[in-house]
Every structure is written in C-alpha cells, then in structure tokens.
Amino acid sequence: MSISAPLSSGISAEAVRRRLHGQRFDLPGIVVHVALLLSLLFSLVVLGVLVYDLVSGGWDVFASRFASFLSGTMRFAASESGIAQALRGTLWIGVFVVALAFPFGIGAAVYLEEYAPDNRLTRVIDINIRNLAGVPSIVYGILGFAVFVKTLSGLTGGRSVIAGGITLAILVLPVVIITAAEAIRAVPDDLRQGGYGLGATRWEVTRTQVLPYAAPGILTGTVLSLARALGEAAPLILVGAVVGRLGSNPGLFDIGSLDQRFTALPIVITYWAGLPQPDFRALTAAAIVVVLAIVLAANAAAILMRNRYESKRG
Numbered sequence: 001m002s003i004s005a006p007l008s009s010g011i012s013a014e015a016v017r018r019r020l021h022g023q024r025f026d027l028p029g030i031v032v033h034v035a036l037l038l039s040l041l042f043s044l045v046v047l048g049v050l051v052y053d054l055v056s057g058g059w060d061v062f063a064s065r066f067a068s069f070l071s072g073t074m075r076f077a078a079s080e081s082g083i084a085q086a087l088r089g090t091l092w093i094g095v096f097v098v099a100l101a102f103p104f105g106i107g108a109a110v111y112l113e114e115y116a117p118d119n120r121l122t123r124v125i126d127i128n129i130r131n132l133a134g135v136p137s138i139v140y141g142i143l144g145f146a147v148f149v150k151t152l153s154g155l156t157g158g159r160s161v162i163a164g165g166i167t168l169a170i171l172v173l174p175v176v177i178i179t180a181a182e183a184i185r186a187v188p189d190d191l192r193q194g195g196y197g198l199g200a201t202r203w204e205v206t207r208t209q210v211l212p213y214a215a216p217g218i219l220t221g222t223v224l225s226l227a228r229a230l231g232e233a234a235p236l237i238l239v240g241a242v243v244g245r246l247g248s249n250p251g252l253f254d255i256g257s258l259d260q261r262f263t264a265l266p267i268v269i270t271y272w273a274g275l276p277q278p279d280f281r282a283l284t285a286a287a288i289v290v291v292l293a294i295v296l297a298a299n300a301a302a303i304l305m306r307n308r309y310e311s312k313r314g
Helices: 013-020 027-071 086-115 120-133 137-151 161-185 187-195 202-230 232-238 265-273 279-313
Strands: none
Touching: 027 086, 027 187, 027 279, 086 120, 086 161, 086 202, 086 265, 086 279, 120 161, 137 161, 137 232, 161 232, 187 202, 202 279, 232 265, 265 279
C-alpha cells in the first residue's frame, strides 16, 4: 500500500511514512538508549572487578591446597582450615529449599492463578504473600528459632541443619510463589481456551499447556530464590549454626547427622572476614568463590532446562 496524497491534518505522506518506518531523529530515545547502555557497561565493569578481586585473593589457596581446602574442617590455623563442614551444610540447605519451597510455591501459584476465584479473600492472600517477600530475613530467623528449634525440637533436633533448611525454605517461599504466579499469568489465554475447546479438563490444560509455557519464567524465579537462600547468614545464626570450630565432621551424604549442629558457607565467610589475621582473608575470598561456583552451577542447570522448554514451546 502506498501513501501519496497529503493527509487532511496537514501531515505529509512522507512524514507519515518516516514515522511508520522509524526514519526520524529521536533525540530522547537515543539519550535513553545510551544511558541504559552505559548503565549496563558500568554494572559489568563493577562485577568484573569484584570477581577478579575475589579470584586473585583466593588464588593462592586454590593453587597450593585446593583439595585440602575443600575437604578440611574448621581450624584455628588458617593453613589447616577447610570448608568441608560448611559446604555440607550449604548443600543440604539447598536440598531442603528445592524439596520444600519449590513444589509448595509452584503449587500455591498454580492454585491462585488457575483455580482460586477472583474474590476479596484471594486478593488479601496475594497482598500478604507480596508483603512476606519483603520481610527482613532476620524475622524468619526468629520464626525458625521459635518454631523449629524450640517448639518442634523433637522432630528437627533443635539447632540442626533440618531447622536451618526449613527456615530458609520458608524465607524464599513467597518469592517462589510470586515469580511462578507472574509466569503463569503471562501465559496467553488462547492456550487455555483452545484446550477447553478440545474437551480437556482444567488440570489437563494446566499440565500440558500452562505449565510448559510458563516453565522458563518459573525456573528463573526459583533459581534466584535458591541463590538468595544459599547466601543468607542471619537466619542460620539464629537457628543455631556454629560460628566457630565445629567438632564433628560427618560425610556429605550422611542423612543420620541432619539433626546435629551444623555450619554453612555464609556463616564461615562472615566469621573469617571478621578475624584480624591476614591469612584468613585469602580463605574468605576462596570460600566466596566456591559459593559463586555453586550458584553459577544452579543457574547453568536452570538455563539448560529453560532452553529445553523454550525449544518445545517454539
């Protein structure tokens, strides 16, 4: 279709054509584009400097005693200290978060978006979930101490990795619900109506159409919540994580010791960072690099799964 005659409003056809094809000088748009690009570059530079500082600070530890650092226990001497006990506690906390927060959070999001009626009660529940996502982590630590350490000590073992894992699972549960609900809400309604038109039930539509389409967004939110849980220190201190030296050293997959005292990588990093000896600075940087490696591995797994669902959706 061609536009040859001037429009009645006084705008020429050529001006309309330029606007339709974006062929005009947009100074505000260019300024915003450059500002956003500079913000991205600045963030990448800061991130690169931080990563380089951490890797260079902990390089001597990795180069001289990488195996003993990963398999060693907490010691008073920096040359003998390791993160095996903290690594075990962090991994088991991640297991509790994945096993509790993810299924319950995604299930709650599915119910709120696909099954719950749009009434006042549902809106109140949604508002409260969003408010809980902004509650400071120390409040969840107090909750975990009062409920899982004191009240339910017979089930959790008191100051144990079970109490810490459940506390952090509850901490990230609102975030999982919100991100999963937003991903489900973004699913086009045509998919649902098409499934209903073919005679599918609500659960069949949810399972075969809604969840696969929303899976990339759900995975992104769950991995972000896992990264937050693995980096929290304040709730773990309240539920009894050992700050100093931990006597026992159970195996990584020793389930029978989950009701015993524990420590985690954020606790060890906080403790080492406050010591005056300069040798512990290298240990602190090396422990932070290990946490980053765990988080990046979880992100890589989520990206692979997200790409798989996106390829199926495409």
